[in-house]
Amino acid sequence: MPRTTDAKGLDDTDRKILRLLRTNCRLTTQEIADQVGLSQTPCWSRIKRLEETGIISGYVAILDQAKVGRPDTFIVEVNLENHDDEKIENFSRHLQQLPEVIDVYLTTGEFDYVIIVAVDGPEGYETFLRKKLLKFEGIKHTRSIYCLRRLKRDVSPMV
Amino acid sequence: MPRTTDAKGLDDTDRKILRLLRTNCRLTTQEIADQVGLSQTPCWSRIKRLEETGIISGYVAILDQAKVGRPDTFIVEVNLENHDDEKIENFSRHLQQLPEVIDVYLTTGEFDYVIIVAVDGPEGYETFLRKKLLKFEGIKHTRSIYCLRRLKRDVSPMV
DNA sequence: ATATTTTCAGAATTTCATTCCGGATATTTG
DNA sequence: CAAATATCCGGAATGAAATTCTGAAAATAT
Structure with missing residues (x-):
């Protein structure tokens, strides 16, 4: 296990990625990669792993509650x-x-x-x-x- | 105003699009277009309009609360x-x-x-x-x- | 020290988002 | 009712991004 991971198998880079996707999942893998200090490919693999293990359970659009008629x-x-x-x-x-x-x-x-x-x-x-x-x-x-x-x-x- | 819109300027197709994106924003415009009965281009324009008017306020990844350590x-x-x-x-x-x-x-x-x-x-x-x-x-x-x-x-x- | 595993990065490919264009449809105006 | 106008649509072309492939570097284990 070459990375320094916590009990959940997440390392610091994983958490950085999650922190970004948590508020904006429309970032490109390139943009994420830049911000966490990786290149596209390993960044992409990490995201895929986070999806497969279910830590990322989905991606959704946020609708404005008031604007859809429920203020x-x-x-x-x-x-x-x-x-x-x-x-x-x-x-x-x-x-x-x-x-x-x-x-x-x-x-x-x-x-x-x-x-x-x-x-x-x-x-x-x-x-x-x-x-x-x-x-x-x-x-x-x-x-x-x-x-x-x-x-x-x-x-x-x-x- | 050629479309039949409600008070918020949304028609039935807009609502169908929102219903899809609400639970999965990773669908391609083509997939959405198929499901709402449009072709790519007008479907894409509608999504852009929904973003610009702020009805769609963002796109986020959903993290599994238990798996990130808060069960x-x-x-x-x-x-x-x-x-x-x-x-x-x-x-x-x-x-x-x-x-x-x-x-x-x-x-x-x-x-x-x-x-x-x-x-x-x-x-x-x-x-x-x-x-x-x-x-x-x-x-x-x-x-x-x-x-x-x-x-x-x-x-x-x-x- | 060496073998093994894991992670990384660069380039090629494929898929998708986005733009551009012309035609159809509906609404408005005379 | 007909013409003009605005809106919406679809198809094809373009550009950008996701995904795959390959091999090198780094860390761990033996």
């Missing part, structure tokens, strides 16, 4: 009536289908779920809540939080 | 002692710098902030909380929620 964010905390596997599975499937639902966390503590929702205004949220979320049978209780602002969103953590 | 997610709710602009600005800046902090929402209701944090195990979280978050002067109160699982994360909302 407002709410956080909904949810409790279900009961917690058998089937119910949880169904609720998860329900949430997957709702375009307003951005993130879903299954949580410990006071609530069972924390859900991030993107909508257009309070009206949009009311519609979402009454017509979509609460249409699911078995919700015991919810609490809604309005987000004044999103101060940070990292698509992937810093490496 | 565990916590949600921290935070209250500050006081809420003058400077304090809020400082706290925001503080959070921007912390690699564990993925998302930050400025919220109404019981807490001032809802923060999504990615760490390695309970030990990692304790370290983050004591050595980093609470090092900031002026935190009145926090509540931590452990996430058993992330059931959904859309980098961008469905269009």
Whole structure:
């Protein structure tokens, strides 16, 4: 093992590459190579390896949430009536289908779920809540939080 | 205006393109063109327009959170002692710098902030909380929620 | 010290993004 | 309704970048 790698098999150059691609995957291999101090070919191989090992799990376009019609964010905390596997599975499937639902966390503590929702205004949220979320049978209780602002969103953590 | 566009100036073909790029921006313009029923050139122009108008705000690589060493997610709710602009600005800046902090929402209701944090195990979280978050002067109160699982994360909302 | 493995770089090739052009379609105007 | 105008489309040509191929250098192991 000629490189100095950490527990995950990543060396410093790998991390530099990831730091670049994390915020802009449209850089050419040449541009990346220049910035990390390599030539095209080994830089390209490293990227391929990072893809094959699944450290890079995909490449996506970021859409402006407001400009696609969802300027407002709410956080909904949810409790279900009961917690058998089937119910949880169904609720998860329900949430997957709702375009307003951005993130879903299954949580410990006071609530069972924390859900991030993107909508257009309070009206949009009311519609979402009454017509979509609460249409699911078995919700015991919810609490809604309005987000004044999103101060940070990292698509992937810093490496 | 020869196309049938909505309020945002997007027609059905634009939305199809966005739906594809939203989950995979490595598709070639030819592949996208095939799937939306266009030829390369007009498809490419549309993508350029979506970039120029800022509807597509960027392209990024998605890193596997667990594989880069942050398998565990916590949600921290935070209250500050006081809420003058400077304090809020400082706290925001503080959070921007912390690699564990993925998302930050400025919220109404019981807490001032809802923060999504990615760490390695309970030990990692304790370290983050004591050595980093609470090092900031002026935190009145926090509540931590452990996430058993992330059931959904859309980098961008469905269009 | 030598053999082996791994990483690197340069050049050639292939694939794709981008530009250029003319024709078709829809909208606007008279 | 017809002509003018703007918009969109597709095909071919060009340029740039990704990918492959080859051999040399560096690090590790024997």
